[in-house]
Amino acid sequence: MGADLKAFAKLKTELEHYGANLVAVSKTKTAEDIRMLYNAGQRAFGENYVQEMVAKAAELPKDVQWHFIGHLQSNKVKYIAEFVHLIQSVDSFKLLKEINKQAEKADRKIKCLLQVHIALEETKFGLDERELAEIIDHAPALQNVAIAGLMGMASFSKDESQVAKEFESLNVLLNKHFSFFQKYIPEPVLSMGMSGDYQLALKHGSNLVRIGSLLFGSRNG
Ligand SMILES: *Cc1c(COP(=O)(O)O)cnc(C)c1O
Numbered sequence: 001m002g003a004d005l006k007a008f009a010k011l012k013t014e015l016e017h018y019g020a021n022l023v024a025v026s027k028t029k030t031a032e033d034i035r036m037l038y039n040a041g042q043r044a045f046g047e048n049y050v051q052e053m054v055a056k057a058a059e060l061p062k063d064v065q066w067h068f069i070g071h072l073q074s075n076k077v078k079y080i081a082e083f084v085h086l087i088q089s090v091d092s093f094k095l096l097k098e099i100n101k102q103a104e105k106a107d108r109k110i111k112c113l114l115q116v117h118i119a120l121e122e123t124k125f126g127l128d129e130r131e132l133a134e135i136i137d138h139a140p141a142l143q144n145v146a147i148a149g150l151m152g153m154a155s156f157s158k159d160e161s162q163v164a165k166e167f168e169s170l171n172v173l174l175n176k177h178f179s180f181f182q183k184y185i186p187e188p189v190l191s192m193g194m195s196g197d198y199q200l201a202l203k204h205g206s207n208l209v210r211i212g213s214l215l216f217g218s219r220n221g
Contacts, residue, residue, distance in 0.1 A: 003036040003216055011211065018202045023067045023088075023191075025212030027052065028219045031059040037215065038064065044085070046210050050076040057083055069151075069210055071125050074098040081106045088113045088151040088191055088210075091125045093135050096145060103144035111146045111184075113191055116173060118166040119155040126152065132173065136180055149181050149189030150174050154197055163197055167204035174205070 003024075015022055025046040026034050034045055034056065043063060047053035048070025057066055065085035072087065074095050080087075081102035090096050090112045103110040114135060117126030127135065139147055152170040154163045174181070174190045181188035193201025193209035201209060213219065 001033065001217075003033055003040075004214075005036065005040055007214055008037060008040055008042070011214065014199075015202075015209065018207070020202055020207045020209060023069070023208060023210045024215050025069065025194075025210050026056070026216065027070070027212065029212075029216050031056050033216055034060060034064075046088070046212075050079050053084075054079050067210075077102045078105075081108075081110065084110060086111045086113065086148070086189075089115045089125065090135075090147075091115045091127055092131075093138060096135060096139065096142060100142040100144045109144050109146050111148050113149050113151040113189060114147065115151045116170055118152040118170050120157070120162070121155060124153050129173065132177075136177055146184040147181060148185045149191065150177075151189075151191040153194070154192070154201070156196075160200060164200055164204060167192055167197075167201050167206070171205035 023044045023046040024037050024042050027048045044065040044067055046067040046069040053066055066083060068080060068084055068087045069089055072089055072095060077098045087099060087110060099110055099112060114132060115126040116132055117124060117128055150170055150173060154166040157163055170192055171190060174188060178188055189208050190206050191208040192206045195211050195214035198209040198211060
């Protein structure tokens with residue numbers, strides 16, 4: 001229960017060294033758990049489920065920056081369009097078009113990352129390289145989204161060289177499309193690294209880590 005403020009302080013120091021930012025992944029955690037980190041200065045929180053994010057957003061201060069990091073169904077975009085800070089998990093052009101449409105309705109521009117499939121496991125969502133290039137080709141027609149960079153999840157593996165290779169492949173892709181992202185944002189975002197592998201991710205160019213269990217303890221479900 002609660003949040004580990006010691007682990008939070010240590011992590012912040014580590015990230016500072018790399019100039020990287022933190023999304024505290026609060027899925028399954030309560031608004032009170034989140035408030036502990038909020039009171040310690042954390043503003044960016046990540047959620048995987050629309051309902052859960054909507055409920056917590058209603059309970060917590062307005063300056064929380066909500067990051068959506070789970071698989072997002074097009075028909076649910078409308079519930080988060082008014083307040084979401086960054087949708088990290090865009091994995092189809094269809095979804096991007098729907099985000100654009102709902103952003104227009106909400107009279108805002110929504111920041112997005114394109115999620116790339118870099119892991120060995122088939123179960124993880126994300127675009128392959130060809131799909132990524134295709135979205136990048138078609139995205140300029142969408143006026144209400146800002147495509148700020150890439151997100152990826154590495155294999156759940158103890159094989160560090162495999163995980164490092166996957167992070168590096170995402171870093172290479174970001175650099176390949178760097179000038180495209182720079183049309184939207186001065187410093188493109190490379191979101192990679194979780195509790196178990198963030199140090200490796202930082203070494204391979206991550207500037208945004210998504211960390212849950214290290215800060216909140218392990219989840220049950
Ligand atoms: C749950 C989750 C995380 C955080 O995982 P931890 O291992 O708890 O740090 C990061 N990214 C995504 C996409 C997640 O679903």
